Amino acid sequence: MKAAVRVLFVSVGILLALAVVACGGAPPTAVPTNPPPPPTNPPAPTAAPTPAPVSTSAPAGLSGEISFYINEGADEVEGFEQLAEAFEEQHPGVKINLVNIPNDDEFDQKIAALYAAKTPPDVININYRRFGQFAIKDVLIPVDDYLKASTVMKIDDFYPQVLDAFKFQGKQFCIPQNISSLEVYYNKDLFEKANVPLPKAGWTWDDFLNAAKALTKDTNGDGKIDQYGLGIAPSTIRLAPFIWAHGGELVDNVDRPTKLTLDSPAAMEAFQWFVDLQNKHHVVPSKADEATEGDQSRFEHGTMGMYLNSRVETPELRETIEEAFEWDVAPMPSDKTTATILHSDGYCISKDGKNHDLAWAFTEFANGPVGQSQLAKTGRTVPSMKRIAESNDFLVSSEPPANNKMYLDMIPNIRRVPVATTWLEVEGALNNEIQRAFYGDATVQEAVSAAIQNTQEYFKQNLTDLGSQ
Amino acid sequence: MRRSFPLRLFHPSYRTQLVLLLLPFLLGVFVLILLPMAATFLLGFTDYDLFTAPRWNNFANFGHWLVDQLFQRALYNSAWFILIAVPLRVTGALVLALLLNRSGRAFGFARASVYVPTIIPEVAYALVWLLILNPGFGVVNLALQAFGIQGVPWLTIPFTARASVVVMWLFQLGEGFILMLAALQMISHEMLENAAVDGANRWQRFRHIVLPLLVPTLLLLSFRDIALTFQGVFVTGLLTTENGPYYTTYFLPHYIFDEAFGLFRYGYASATTALVYVVTLAIVAGQVLAMRRWFRLEELD
Known part of the structure; x- marks a missing residue:
C-alpha cells in the first residue's frame, strides 16, 4: 500500500519534471504568454455576429478582459500602453491584456499558434498588406454593423482610401488607426x-x-x-x-x-x-x-x-x-x-474571440477621437480620422517633424x-x-x-x- | 530514523529501478518527440492553415514540391551545406581532440575555449559574428587591411555569405569534440606504449591503432552531424545573412518556418518536415548498418 503511495510520489515528480521540460522547450518569446481570456458570458447573444452594440452609451455594461496584440518597436509601445490604461480607467472592471511582440517572425509564430489553438487575440493590430491573408481565412469579424450603430465614429469620419484598404469582398473588417x-x-x-x-x-x-x-x-x-x-x-x-x-x-x-x-x-x-x-x-x-x-x-x-x-x-x-x-x-x-x-495598421477583431462587444468597444475607443488624439501625440500615427488629423493634436507638436501638414496634403496622392x-x-x-x-x-x-x-x-x-x- | 523511512519500504528490483529511472525520459520522448512527429506525418497529407480544421488532400503537398522553386532552392542549399560543413566539422573535432588531449592548465583552458561557442545563446552568437564580419569595422576586414588587402562585405556576396555560415557552424563543434576526446581517452596507453617499443612512429601509431579504434565514434559523429546540420543554423543564419543574398543561405528550416507561420501553410510545411524526418531516419538506419558491418569486420580480424 505504502509502496503504491511512493510510486505516486515518483509519478508526480516525473510530471513536474516534464512540465519544466515542456516550458523550457517553448520558443523564446520575450513576452508574457497571456492566457486566453476566460469566457465572460457577455449579456448579448454570443452566436449572433451582428448584435446592436449599445456599449458606448452604456459603459456600465462592459466587463471582462480581452487580449490586444501589437507588433511594435520599443519606442512605439508606450503609446499603446497609455491607450489601454485610458480605456481601463473609463471602464472599471475591464482589463486589456496588451501584448507586444517586436520581432516579426516571433509575432507571426505566436499569432499562428494562438489562432490554431482557437484562442486568438481578441483584437490584433495588423498591416493592411497582411490583412488579405487573414480575411480569406474567415477568422475576423466584419464591423459594418458595429460601425453603423456607433455613436463615437461614422464611416464619413475616416479618409475613404484607408477604410478601403481593410475591405474584403465588400465588407469592412478592421478599423485603421492611421493613414501614414x-x-x-x-x-x-x-x-x-x-x-x-x-x-x-x-x-x-x-x-x-x-x-x-x-x-x-x-x-x-x-x-x-x-x-x-x-x-x-x-x-x-x-x-x-x-x-x-x-x-x-x-x-x-x-x-x-x-x-x-x-x-x-x-x-x-x-x-x-x-x-x-x-x-x-x-x-x-x-x-x-x-x-x-x-x-x-x-x-x-x-x-x-x-x-x-x-x-x-x-x-x-x-x-x-x-x-x-x-x-x-x-x-x-x-x-x-x-x-x-x-502605410496603415488596423484593429481587427477575431471571430473566435470570446467578447466581441468588449473588443469592439476598445477598438472604437482607440480609434475614436480620444484614442486617436492620444496616439497621435506620441508621434506614432497620422490619424485616420479626418477631424483628428486636422486638429492641433496632430499638427502641432513641440518635437519634430514640424511639417505635419505635409501628410494631409499628400493624402489625395496616396x-x-x-x-x-x-x-x-x-x-x-x-x-x-x-x-x-x-x-x-x-x-x-x-x-x-x-x-x-x-x-x-x-x-x-x-x-x-x-x-x- | 525518519530519513531512511521510505527506503526501507520500497526495495525495487534492478529492472524496476531501470524502468523507473528511464520513465521520465521515455515519457518526454513520447510526448515531446514521437507524438509531434506522428502528428506531423499525418498533417503532411492535409491542407491545413491553422485556422480551419485540416482537410485530407492526399499527396498534393508532395506534388507541390515539384513546382515550388523556393522549396527546391532551400533543399539544394541545405544539401550543399551538409556536404561541405559535416566533413569539416567531424575532421575539426578529431584534429582538435588529438591536439588538446593532454594534461596541463593551458590545455584545460584550450578545451574549454573550443567548447564555449557551442553553448553561447544563438542570438548572441549571431551578433558576435555580425561584428566580426562587419565590412567597415569588423575584425576580419581590419586585419586584412593591416596587410593592405581590401576586405569584402562577407555576408552580402553569395559565395562568401555561404562560406561564412559554414564557418559559423564549424565553430560550434563542441559536442563532437567532447565525444572524440572521450573516445581518445578510452584507448589504452599500454597498447600505444607497446607499439612505440616495437618501433612504430607517431604517424604509424595513429594510422594503425588510434584511427581504427576511433572509427565507430567517427561514424556515429558523422551521422549525428548530418542530422543536426539538416536542422541547424536556423537562428544564426537568419540573423546574420537574413536568408540572403538572394536566398543563397535560405535553408530548409527557414523555409519550413516561413511556410508554417508566415504563410499559414501548416499542412505543406508538415509534409516538408516529414521529408526531413525521413531523410534523418534513413541516415540513422545507415549509421546502424555501417556500425554493424564495421564490428563484423573487426570480429573477422
Missing part, C-alpha cells in the same frame, strides 16, 4: 551646410537627385564616402511610389490582380531611375556600406541627408536624435504626377498595394529581384522578367482562394 505614407525624412542641418534648397511640396525627381548628389560626400578626405545623400531600402513598397509617379503600375488591377505590370515602358523607366541612384549616381550606400551601417542608423547619426520611411519611425527618431540636429519631413518628389504609398491572399509572397519574390537590380547583380530587364515569372503562381493562387470563397 512614405515620406522623406531629411536632415535640415546638412541641407543648410551644403547650401541645398530645402525640399518642399512639388519638388521634382531632379531636385531630389540633385539634393542627394550634393549631400553625398567624403567629409574626411580618406577617399571613402562617409556621408550619403539618400537612404532607401530596395523593396516593393519603396519602389512602388516611383513607378506610380512616373505613370506606371504595379499590378493590372488593384482589386483583382492577376499579374505584375512592371514591364510597361513607364514602370521600367522608373525602375531604372530608382536603380541608377545606386549604380550610376552612387548617392545611396553601396552594398558594403549598407552592411557596415544601416540607413536608419546613418540618418540618426547625422551622416545621411535624406531617409525614406513612413511615420512609424518618428517616435524612435525623436528619441535617438534628440537635439543633435534639426530634421523634418518632406513629401515624395513628383515626376509626371505625385504619388506615395499607404495609393496602395492590392489586398490579395498571397500578397506577401508576391512582395517577397519581387523584393529579391529589386535587390538584384539595385545592387547591380541583374539588369532591370532581367529583374522584371524574373519577378513577373516568379510571381505568376501566387497570383493564380489568390484567384483560386477568392474563387473558393
Whole structure:
C-alpha cells in the first residue's frame, strides 16, 4: 500500500519534471504568454455576429478582459500602453491584456499558434498588406454593423482610401488607426551646410537627385564616402511610389490582380531611375556600406541627408536624435504626377474571440477621437480620422517633424498595394529581384522578367482562394 | 530514523529501478518527440492553415514540391551545406581532440575555449559574428587591411555569405569534440606504449591503432552531424545573412518556418518536415548498418 503511495510520489515528480521540460522547450518569446481570456458570458447573444452594440452609451455594461496584440518597436509601445490604461480607467472592471511582440517572425509564430489553438487575440493590430491573408481565412469579424450603430465614429469620419484598404469582398473588417505614407525624412542641418534648397511640396525627381548628389560626400578626405545623400531600402513598397509617379503600375488591377505590370515602358523607366541612384549616381550606400551601417542608423547619426520611411519611425527618431540636429519631413518628389504609398495598421477583431462587444468597444475607443488624439501625440500615427488629423493634436507638436501638414496634403496622392491572399509572397519574390537590380547583380530587364515569372503562381493562387470563397 | 523511512519500504528490483529511472525520459520522448512527429506525418497529407480544421488532400503537398522553386532552392542549399560543413566539422573535432588531449592548465583552458561557442545563446552568437564580419569595422576586414588587402562585405556576396555560415557552424563543434576526446581517452596507453617499443612512429601509431579504434565514434559523429546540420543554423543564419543574398543561405528550416507561420501553410510545411524526418531516419538506419558491418569486420580480424 505504502509502496503504491511512493510510486505516486515518483509519478508526480516525473510530471513536474516534464512540465519544466515542456516550458523550457517553448520558443523564446520575450513576452508574457497571456492566457486566453476566460469566457465572460457577455449579456448579448454570443452566436449572433451582428448584435446592436449599445456599449458606448452604456459603459456600465462592459466587463471582462480581452487580449490586444501589437507588433511594435520599443519606442512605439508606450503609446499603446497609455491607450489601454485610458480605456481601463473609463471602464472599471475591464482589463486589456496588451501584448507586444517586436520581432516579426516571433509575432507571426505566436499569432499562428494562438489562432490554431482557437484562442486568438481578441483584437490584433495588423498591416493592411497582411490583412488579405487573414480575411480569406474567415477568422475576423466584419464591423459594418458595429460601425453603423456607433455613436463615437461614422464611416464619413475616416479618409475613404484607408477604410478601403481593410475591405474584403465588400465588407469592412478592421478599423485603421492611421493613414501614414512614405515620406522623406531629411536632415535640415546638412541641407543648410551644403547650401541645398530645402525640399518642399512639388519638388521634382531632379531636385531630389540633385539634393542627394550634393549631400553625398567624403567629409574626411580618406577617399571613402562617409556621408550619403539618400537612404532607401530596395523593396516593393519603396519602389512602388516611383513607378506610380512616373505613370506606371504595379499590378493590372488593384482589386483583382492577376499579374505584375512592371514591364510597361513607364514602370521600367522608373525602375531604372530608382536603380541608377545606386549604380550610376552612387548617392545611396553601396552594398558594403549598407552592411557596415544601416540607413536608419546613418540618418540618426547625422551622416545621411535624406531617409525614406513612413511615420512609424518618428517616435524612435525623436528619441535617438534628440537635439543633435534639426530634421523634418518632406513629401515624395513628383515626376509626371505625385504619388506615395499607404502605410496603415488596423484593429481587427477575431471571430473566435470570446467578447466581441468588449473588443469592439476598445477598438472604437482607440480609434475614436480620444484614442486617436492620444496616439497621435506620441508621434506614432497620422490619424485616420479626418477631424483628428486636422486638429492641433496632430499638427502641432513641440518635437519634430514640424511639417505635419505635409501628410494631409499628400493624402489625395496616396495609393496602395492590392489586398490579395498571397500578397506577401508576391512582395517577397519581387523584393529579391529589386535587390538584384539595385545592387547591380541583374539588369532591370532581367529583374522584371524574373519577378513577373516568379510571381505568376501566387497570383493564380489568390484567384483560386477568392474563387473558393 | 525518519530519513531512511521510505527506503526501507520500497526495495525495487534492478529492472524496476531501470524502468523507473528511464520513465521520465521515455515519457518526454513520447510526448515531446514521437507524438509531434506522428502528428506531423499525418498533417503532411492535409491542407491545413491553422485556422480551419485540416482537410485530407492526399499527396498534393508532395506534388507541390515539384513546382515550388523556393522549396527546391532551400533543399539544394541545405544539401550543399551538409556536404561541405559535416566533413569539416567531424575532421575539426578529431584534429582538435588529438591536439588538446593532454594534461596541463593551458590545455584545460584550450578545451574549454573550443567548447564555449557551442553553448553561447544563438542570438548572441549571431551578433558576435555580425561584428566580426562587419565590412567597415569588423575584425576580419581590419586585419586584412593591416596587410593592405581590401576586405569584402562577407555576408552580402553569395559565395562568401555561404562560406561564412559554414564557418559559423564549424565553430560550434563542441559536442563532437567532447565525444572524440572521450573516445581518445578510452584507448589504452599500454597498447600505444607497446607499439612505440616495437618501433612504430607517431604517424604509424595513429594510422594503425588510434584511427581504427576511433572509427565507430567517427561514424556515429558523422551521422549525428548530418542530422543536426539538416536542422541547424536556423537562428544564426537568419540573423546574420537574413536568408540572403538572394536566398543563397535560405535553408530548409527557414523555409519550413516561413511556410508554417508566415504563410499559414501548416499542412505543406508538415509534409516538408516529414521529408526531413525521413531523410534523418534513413541516415540513422545507415549509421546502424555501417556500425554493424564495421564490428563484423573487426570480429573477422
